[in-house]
Amino acid sequence: MAQYIPEPYRIKMVEPIRQTTYEERIEAIRAADYNMFSLASSDVYIDMLTDSGTNAMSDQQWAAMMQGDESYAGSRSYGQLMEVAHDIFNYEYIQPVHQGRAAEHMLFPLLLKKGMVSISNYHFDTTSGHVQLSGAKVINCVSAEAADTQSYAPFKGNMDTGKLKKLIREYGPENVGCIVMTITCNSAGGQPVSLANIKETAAIAREHDIPLVIDAARYAENAFFIKEREEGQQDRSIKEIVRDIFAEGDAFTMSAKKDGIVNIGGLVGVRENPELIKGIKSRVVPYEGFLTYGGLAGRDLGAMAVGLTEGMDEDFLRSYVGQTKYLGDRCRELGVPIQYPTGGHAIFVDARKVMPHIPYYRFPAHTLCVALYLEGGIRGCDIGSFILDPDPETGEQLEADLELSRFCIPRRTYTQAHLDYVAEKLADVMKRSEEFQGFEVLEQAKVLRHFTAKLKPYTA
Numbered sequence: 174m175a176q177y178i179p180e181p182y183r184i185k186m187v188e189p190i191r192q193t194t195y196e197e198r199i200e201a202i203r204a205a206d207y208n209m210f211s212l213a214s215s216d217v218y219i220d221m222l223t224d225s226g227t228n229a230m231s232d233q234q235w236a237a238m239m240q241g242d243e244s245y246a247g248s249r250s251y252g253q254l255m256e257v258a259h260d261i262f263n264y265e266y267i268q269p270v271h272q273g274r275a276a277e278h279m280l281f282p283l284l285l286k287k288g289m290v291s292i293s294n295y296h297f298d299t300t301s302g303h304v305q306l307s308g309a310k311v312i313n314c315v316s317a318e319a320a321d322t323q324s325y326a327p328f329k330g331n332m333d334t335g336k337l338k339k340l341i342r343e344y345g346p347e348n349v350g351c352i353v354m355t356i357t358c359n360s361a362g363g364q365p366v367s368l369a370n371i372k373e374t375a376a377i378a379r380e381h382d383i384p385l386v387i388d389a390a391r392y393a394e395n396a397f398f399i400k401e402r403e404e405g406q407q408d409r410s411i412k413e414i415v416r417d418i419f420a421e422g423d424a425f426t427m428s429a430k431k432d433g434i435v436n437i438g439g440l441v442g443v444r445e446n447p448e449l450i451k452g453i454k455s456r457v458v459p460y461e462g463f464l465t466y467g468g469l470a471g472r473d474l475g476a477m478a479v480g481l482t483e484g485m486d487e488d489f490l491r492s493y494v495g496q497t498k499y500l501g502d503r504c505r506e507l508g509v510p511i512q513y514p515t516g517g518h519a520i521f522v523d524a525r526k527v528m529p530h531i532p533y534y535r536f537p538a539h540t541l542c543v544a545l546y547l548e549g550g551i552r553g554c555d556i557g558s559f560i561l562d563p564d565p566e567t568g569e570q571l572e573a574d575l576e577l578s579r580f581c582i583p584r585r586t587y588t589q590a591h592l593d594y595v596a597e598k599l600a601d602v603m604k605r606s607e608e609f610q611g612f613e614v615l616e617q618a619k620v621l622r623h624f625t626a627k628l629k630p631y632t633a
């Protein structure tokens with residue numbers, strides 16, 4: 174039986190949510206052109222679209238909001254954030270920005286030029302977008318273990334370092350603008366990366382004089398998995414492990430809307446490269462705002478300062494990662510195929526196994542999300558071929574390695590009963606999967622099309 178760890182907090186403010194009828198949901202998804210991002214949240218019962226910015230803040234964070242110093246320059250809240258962030262990450266320069274993709278926007282054009290490549294265990298979609306906007310090509314290089322969703326491996330997010338070396342030889346180190354280590358590896362199922370793999374990747378990067386960028390959205394969860402699963406790490410604190418991880422990077426980009434437990438915010442950091450620091454400062458002012466607020470209100474900086482610390486609390490991490498494991502275990506008990514073991518922030522259902530009759534170019538993982546919405550008012554999203562933009566040169570639909578439907582767990586937001594409901598509705602969808610035939614795209618943007626595309630159900 175799946176085990177649920179009681180939460181290390183109690184609820185002091187609630188937000189009502191409303192269940193809809195099946196007929197209302199058919200109407201709502203049609204009006205949204207079958208795009209999960211176009212649904213109104215009021216038409217969603219349990220919203221698992223993302224864990225990004227959907228977290229519940231603590232009383233301490235709300236207190237920091239009330240005390241936010243809204244001075245344009247040199248605000249107290251900025252000072253508070255810098256004190257916490259420098260203590261955790263130990264980088265020479267740390268810049269607040271409005272969210273993770275803004276951090277990418279500040280950094281990547283300084284590292285990448287046309288004709289270059291960026292190699293990552295797996296570029297997150299916005300990261301991939303910013304690499305391409307810089308004129309460079311995206312190459313993913315995650316360990317082969319990630320492709321087998323059913324077998325256990327402790328660190329399925331690891332970089333395939335053998336392949337990485339081969340790629341560097343093939344393209345020439347001078348053409349590899351950066352190596353990006355995404356922790357945890359979102360697109361491969363929220364899977365962690367081992368400290369040993371981070372060190373090995375960093376050594377390869379150093380040897381070829383290529384900067385290593387840590388995409389750190391879920392750095393605290395990744396550190397928790399290292400503590401739980403990696404040999405010799407059990408007696409160390411989360412903070413010690415986090416310090417070790419960041420010591421290997423040359424720069425980091427971070428969406429604080431995940432492990433930072435805030436509703437908006439991000440950071441970009443540089444360990445010790447004066448030229449890069451200068452470059453970032455000169456981009457921040459025109460794009461994000463003055464250096465001491467970076468596109469955020471003073472109150473947001475204060476909430477982030479508190480959230481960064483709370484997000485590394487071990488009891489919190491055990492409970493949060495435990496919620497994901499609980500939902501995953503319930504799914505497995507009910508025969509729903511998920512990426513196993515469960516990662517940090519979400520469960521990923523293997524849509525190829527649920528809907529084997531739907532080819533990748535009709536988006537099985539997206540189809541499963543629509544089916545679950547109709548079944549139970551639950552919103553998830555495609556992490557498969559639908560979120561891959563068509564090939565920029567040929568316009569051809571690319572095939573993802575995995576067709577995953579992702580259901581995220583916002584931090585400190587839903588209870589055990591909500592998670593039971595989700596597992597049961599997924600099991601119900603399994604029984605009706607043959608009713609669905611996939612989708613066709615009617616309209617799409619060139620980059621990050623999944624946010625705005627219009628679709629229609631495919632009929633033979």
Ligand SMILES: *Cc1c(COP(=O)(O)O)cnc(C)c1O
Binds near residue numbers: 299390438
């Ligand atoms: C969320 C996320 C980003 C982008 O951050 P935003 O705050 O959504 O702009 C980048 N990388 C990873 C791994 C993420 O999960």
